[in-house]
Amino acid sequence: MKYNSVRPKKFLGQHFLTDLSIASRIADTVDACPGLPVLEVGPGMGVMTQFLVRKPRELKVVEIDDESVTYLRRNFPELEESIIEDDFLKMHLERTFGGRPFVLTGNYPYNISSQIFFRMLDYKELIPCCTGMIQKEVAERMAAGPGSKTYGILSVLVQAWYDVEYLFTVEPGVFNPPPKVRSAVIRLTRNTTTSLDCDEKLFRRLVKTTFNQRRKTLRNNIRPLLSQLTAERGAQPCFEQLLADPVMQKRPEQLGIEDFIALTRKLEQGL
Numbered sequence: 001m002k003y004n005s006v007r008p009k010k011f012l013g014q015h016f017l018t019d020l021s022i023a024s025r026i027a028d029t030v031d032a033c034p035g036l037p038v039l040e041v042g043p044g045m046g047v048m049t050q051f052l053v054r055k056p057r058e059l060k061v062v063e064i065d066d067e068s069v070t071y072l073r074r075n076f077p078e079l080e081e082s083i084i085e086d087d088f089l090k091m092h093l094e095r096t097f098g099g100r101p102f103v104l105t106g107n108y109p110y111n112i113s114s115q116i117f118f119r120m121l122d123y124k125e126l127i128p129c130c131t132g133m134i135q136k137e138v139a140e141r142m143a144a145g146p147g148s149k150t151y152g153i154l155s156v157l158v159q160a161w162y163d164v165e166y167l168f169t170v171e172p173g174v175f176n177p178p179p180k181v182r183s184a185v186i187r188l189t190r191n192t193t194t195s196l197d198c199d200e201k202l203f204r205r206l207v208k209t210t211f212n213q214r215r216k217t218l219r220n221n222i223r224p225l226l227s228q229l230t231a232e233r234g235a236q237p238c239f240e241q242l243l244a245d246p247v248m249q250k251r252p253e254q255l256g257i258e259d260f261i262a263l264t265r266k267l268e269q270g271l
Contacts, residue, residue, distance in 0.1 A: 006045050006068050008177055014065070017047050017107050017133070019174035026133055027051035029167065029187050030103045033129035037097045041088050041106035041116065041132070044068050046076055048107060053078065060096060062088050089115055093123045104130040110179065113138050117158060120188075124161050130188040139166055139184035146256045153211045157204060160196060160257050162188040198264040206264050210252040218255075218263075219248035229271065239270045 008014040017023050027048050030038050037058035043049045045068065052059050053076065062084040063069050069085045076083075084091075089112065096102065104127050108116050113134040120127050137150070143164045144151040158164060167185045172178040196203055205225060213221040226239050242248070247255070247263065255263070 006065070006071050009065060012065055012109060012111075014042075014044060014109065015107075015175040015177060015179045016044050017174060018176050020047065022170055022174055023047045024051045025168070026105070026107070026131070026185055027055075029131035029185065030055070030105050030129070032131075032187060032189065033103045036129070037100065037102045039093075039096055039102050039104055041104065042109050043072060044107070045071055048105075049076060049079070052105070058082075058097070060084060062086055062091065064088070089119055093119075093126060099126075101126050101128055103127070104132070106132045108132050108134050110135050110138075110181075114154060117142070117154065117188075121157060121161065124190065128190040130162070131186065133170060133183050133185050135179075136169060136182040136184040139186045142186065142188075146254060148253065151253045152214065153208055156207045156211075156257055156260055158188065160203075160261075161191060161193055163191050164188055196261050196264075198261050199268055202267060203260065203264040206267060207252075207260055214252050217249055217251055219243055221252070222248070225267075229267075233271060237271045239267075242266050242270050 006016070008016055017026075028051070030052070035057065037060070038052055038055070040049060040052060040059065040061040043061040043063055044065075049059075049061055049072070059079070060082040061072065061079065063072065064085070064087050066085065069083060072083050073080060084096075104120060117130075120130055138154070141150045141152055141154050142158050143166045144155045165187045167187055170183040170185065172180070172182060175183075206222070209225040210218055210221050226237075230237055245266065247259065
């Protein structure tokens with residue numbers, strides 16, 4: 001017996017998928033990483049959950065909306081001990097499956113999808129595979145290569161650690177309420193990179209700083225970061241050699257991941 005539906009909440013970015021065939025296809029994306037437990041983010045009324053729960057693997061779901069949690073407890077009694085009422089962005093993911101690696105999936109809330117992937121990067125050693133549905137433009141940014149207008153912060157930071165697959169597009173009409181944008185399903189699989197051989201926190205700061213003013217050359221848009229590093233060190237670093245490098249005449253979208261790594265190393269040398 002199904003209980004009353006959950007009311008979609010705009011402030012939570014909720015758009016409930018109503019097409020069962022698409023829900024089944026998204027659930028099947030986790031099969032590329034067999035054997036691992038699965039954590040579903042934002043299950044809502046369990047349209048994907050009903051297909052995930054049939055798979056022969058451990059499943060947990062995390063939901064911040066108390067109305068959705070009540071619905072899930074009533075309609076998925078087999079998940080009683082596996083429903084986590086929490087904010088995914090604040091969870092200690094190393095505790096979710098006792099420190100074991102897991103697959104991350106979900107129909108992600110559109111208003112925090114980028115934050116979810118940044119959180120994934122913080123736990124990249126625990127998440128060898130991530131799948132799910134997001135805004136089409138975010139999926140395109142994530143999969144974009146150098147030289148593309150959509151290539152940016154998310155592209156570089158995610159692709160440094162994951163291979164990105166854009167699987168298929170989903171139209172607005174299969175949601176309640178229909179979003180104003182198209183959606184896409186993606187799969188991220190950890191690549192063979194174990195270290196960037198540079199200061200990874202500085203690498204992330206460099207990428208974010210340079211793309212904040214992507215129309216400017218690196219020489220101009222890196223200056224805020226240089227000022228911050230100077231203030232943090234309490235001494236006068238030497239960045240003249242870095243600023244004189246020919247790469248500084250380029251714009252950030254012209255640099256590949258290896259270029260950003262090399263630039264981070266040069267930045268470290270000036271400190």
